[in-house]
Amino acid sequence: MPQDNNPSFHEDFVVGKAFDRGLMSRLLRYALPHKSLIVLALLLLTFVTLASLVGPFIIQQAIDGPLSESIIGKRTDTTAAFEELLFLASIFLGVSLLLLLLRFAQSLVMANIGQRVVFDLRQKLYDHLLRMPLGYYDRNPVGRLVTRITSDIEALNELFASGIVSFLADVMILTAITAALLWVNITLALVTLSALPLLILGTFIFRNKARKYYRLQRGHLSHLNSFTQEAIQGMEIVQSFHREESHQREHRKINGHHMKAFLHSVMAYAIFFPVIEIVSTIVLA
Template sequence: MLTAHVRTAHEEILHASYDPGIARRLVAFLAPYRRHVAFAFGLILVTALIEAAQPYLVKVAIDRYIAAGDLAGLAGVALLYLGLLLLEAAVGFGRTYLTTWIGQHAMHDLRERLFDRLQRLPVCFFDRQAVGRLVTRVTSDVEVLNDLFSSGVVAILSDAFMLLAIAATMIAIDWRLTLVTLAVTPLIFLVSLALRAPMRDSYRQIRRWVARMNAYLQEHVTGLEIVQLFRREAASEEGFAALNRGHKDAQLRSIRYYSLFYPLVEVLSALAIALVVWYGGGGILEGALTFGALVAFLQYAEKFFRPIRDLAEKYNLLQAAMASGERLIALLDEPLAPAGGPSRRLPEPRGEIVFEDVWFRYSPETWVLKGVSFRVPAGTRLALVGPTGSGKTTCASLLCRFYEPTRGRILLDGVDVRDYPDGILRERVGLVLQDFFLFSRSVAENVHLDAPSIDPARIDAALGALGAERFVAALPQGSDTPVGERGRSLSTGQKQLVAFARALAFDPPVLVLDEATSSVDSATEAVIDRALARLLAGRTAFVIAHRLSTIRRVDRILVLHHGEVREEGTHRELLAAGGLYARLHELQYADEAQPDRAAAPPSGRAHRDVGAGAR
């Protein structure tokens, strides 16, 4: 399966090295909660001070009270130590709850920002992106950042404050022993620096493989019927196995770096403690250091190197978050679909469409439209006809402004569509796609799409006008019946009628219809034909036609071939001209008539069969 190995350029182009700009962009999501963040910092600072005070109390207890045999003073120090532990527990609870609260709210905002961005990206962006990869960004990548904001940042800041507090206390006790204790930290820094780049790259690879697996799963679950119909289960499993192996290998690479980093830090930490025992023991023998100070330094060394030893795990989380952050920032930086011109006085909607020397190409190599010019008067029904790849759907997409013309312009009621505010253009130009997409909601919700202007009466009127009320009434809950994912519980014809009702309820003056090519039974086709006639009545229609019945119903026909307008006229005029349209008509008519001739038996045999049956 080739899908398993597809990579988009957008997926692969990531920052080659650490970019502090990404961190700043991500931290910006904490800005609305700056007061909560400041309070959390205060709690983190209190925790660090408590941690730093505990070994010092041990020093005081040994040097001042145990050495002097003062049990009352020792009891006071013990109670103070216990009080600090209880205070640390209470502060830790508040710190953990508050930081988790901040992280959840920040990630809630990020998810909403990402979804809003996806809603407003141009169609061309989705042409080059797999759905599964985008889902990964909004779910898995955000979840990684959630872990960072909810716990990772707290741990890193807490450790940083604690390291500073411990270092300051150690210096106050004995600066020489402090230097001995910290002598190994440059080595730890060098180890971290050496492993940073490969660890970051390994997490990039993990996120990429996760995105590819999600895209592959989404595609193959959606197309499972095709996979089973053509017995491609083994090939699909092979494709998924390749992705799964890639993900496993990326995970193992990251584990190797983690497994290398942690023992190295552990060894260096043990070396530091050994140096403290050696140098501090010598200080005690020489009378330059008290026994309590040595015990305190050993505790400080353990507390100092514990967060550094844990840095391997935090570093893993940080690198995973940075890799996810790169992808999310790249998505947030994608240019939005053009929003249209500034608010201006627009003409009353009539529905006149003019294409003026329109050229368009999806890629630099090939022109899809070449100098297309035509005019559709208001209220006219125009059919676009032509072979596959002639540019019919592209014309419709340009009119709806899913893409911008490379050259030329398209006018709606005398105004360039690029000068329409996006919302007004969507109100004036409706679209019914060949793929009748329905959400996994009720019939009524699929008609009104949460538009406040469409009430239940308007929904019922739209369904009734199209003859859809009979099948809707037969549903278990009527128009409140859920239709399932992509309308799975409805037939093709029923989905088509719901899509028509949606367009009729919104009532745009211009309707773009990419007519379905799906085969339906005769009775359903008759209902759809009547619904289509009602839908097109009284409005400008821009129809990408596939059926002869629809072509005969329109006022004008435009024949496209290789991105150029070859013929224009009525059905009869174009047939009489004997050109490309006539040939297409002849081919389609022959294709549609052939099944009927094949199904009808010879007349004599038919009479014989009936007669035999009568006997």
């Protein structure tokens, strides 16, 4: 069973920097062999961003054009207005279908990149474990190492498959929307962007809380896996000395810590996103 006074045990609960450039550069090096897929993903991301902006523009043309002109009586030929509205609706449908195909292709490409990077990481990590001295395995429980190879690597897969592309997409869309707002109406743009400092502050607070609870959850999961793996391996000894009840209490304790950390992370998400939605609604209203 992992001991709490083992330094390697406490490493799982240490919260590092919010953004470690050295670590990120090391991770991105694993993506460099897949440059062609990365270029394709960036192109698809650009097209997706542009297609996402076309839809609202078409809706604006329909509202300011045939719909409003027919309502205020500026246009008496309802047939022509309906035909123009139908034409805009057809373009909107075509753009929506194109956006669907682009996002489908983007998801496939990003998943491909993520899996290729994770494959290389798993191979490197396993090769590294094979070369470690036996003393390393005495200091680190097997369950902890299994967590590093499985859960932690899967988290990196999420980073490469969706995290990075989502961040880039949000930055591109936000930049394009800001430029469009400033072009259409500077006053309304400034009113809309007035909530940006509050959103940034809330995001920083949420990031710090989420990182803290995720790190705790990860550490307790590693501890839980280590305890379970070693208990199963030594089940003959546990039963021989009638230690079932004490092991059950210890397992319940570790499992409870993991559950509390997970619920804390869920609470952070449950508070952050409704607050962002409320602030956005107030500004738009």
